[in-house]
Amino acid sequence: MKDKILLVEDDIDLILELKTFLQKEGFEVSTATGQTQALLILEKKNFDIALLDINLKDGDGFSLYKKMKNHYEIPVIFLSALDDEYHTVTGLQLGADDYIAKPFRPRELVTRIKNTLRRSQKSALVEIDDLQIDVQNAKVLKNEQEINLTVLEYKLILIFLNHRGKIVSRDLLIDEIFNLSGEIIQDNTLTVYIKRIREKIENDPKSPQYIKTIRGQGYLFE
Template structure:
């Protein structure tokens, strides 16, 4: 589970983002200003920092500069929409990416995962039972034999693996597929994708042990 430091002084944004990121399997700690953020970095180890440019106590540029001078911590800036100066300054200070406000939560989660992969902060190999996923090569094998998944099936499998042990509702899964497909995906289509994925990764698709159905709630990967 990746640990994120959210440096933001807007309590509503902190509350909403913490809920979204927590639901995506991330562990989140927040800091409201420059001093609190730098103290948190000294006290704890984080995998990524989400950093607002404008803070009531200090500013995001100073935080980024201090962090990049002493830690190998990926930084994503949260900037006001259209603020080109902030974007350029943040990238010149060594930030890995930026997201303009207002942003879609799904887009932010996608950017976070992309930066974590690029910076080697995520596991390259994910495994459950005899299923093995090499996320660097996008290679899926079962019992040593390669499984050929479509792009959407692979995206769905990664979503399950990144939320291992968590019950995922059909709505959560539909949102994930919808983003990947770029078009509306209905409930029946999700059922088809789950069925196809199970046929490729389960030893006995009629009695699935990897992607389990939790009646009335959704699905869960593993026990």
């Protein structure tokens, strides 16, 4: 499976150059020219890494990163023509995984991307109370005991994880399942899958701790 990159950059020529190069290197690349477009794309698709330019037409990469950090578990590399200590330190202090100054060689960027992905995959264990989600090994554990999940159940948990702390509509869940696996499921089938997941991960499925129903809006994973 190809690693998916979100490239946020306001220089159209650079977008085309980097997208072409990264695709030749085996990555799947989606692009945005500003904060608003990037956030809309993130609502519809999961990514393995994001490349954020600092200077954007509708804000800056730092503020976009702060918004992303609240809802998505995605490693980030900042791209910037501002090669100075202040911007480098600011980006890294915010929690970014790397910072590369323009102009850079595309080959150097690919190396940075691969190194960042390797580090993030090694530490891709999310712990929420007595639940552990091991993204690297595609496992979910409860009290350190592996839970037997179907492929689709696991993918649903990943979708919830990527939107942790945010209400997710049923339509969005159905769309993201299709984006992840190409499977089309019906609304009533989604209800069955969520019921099964709750039975496996919740201490009390009738009063869920992790996957909560928000009446009229969707679900909230906490």
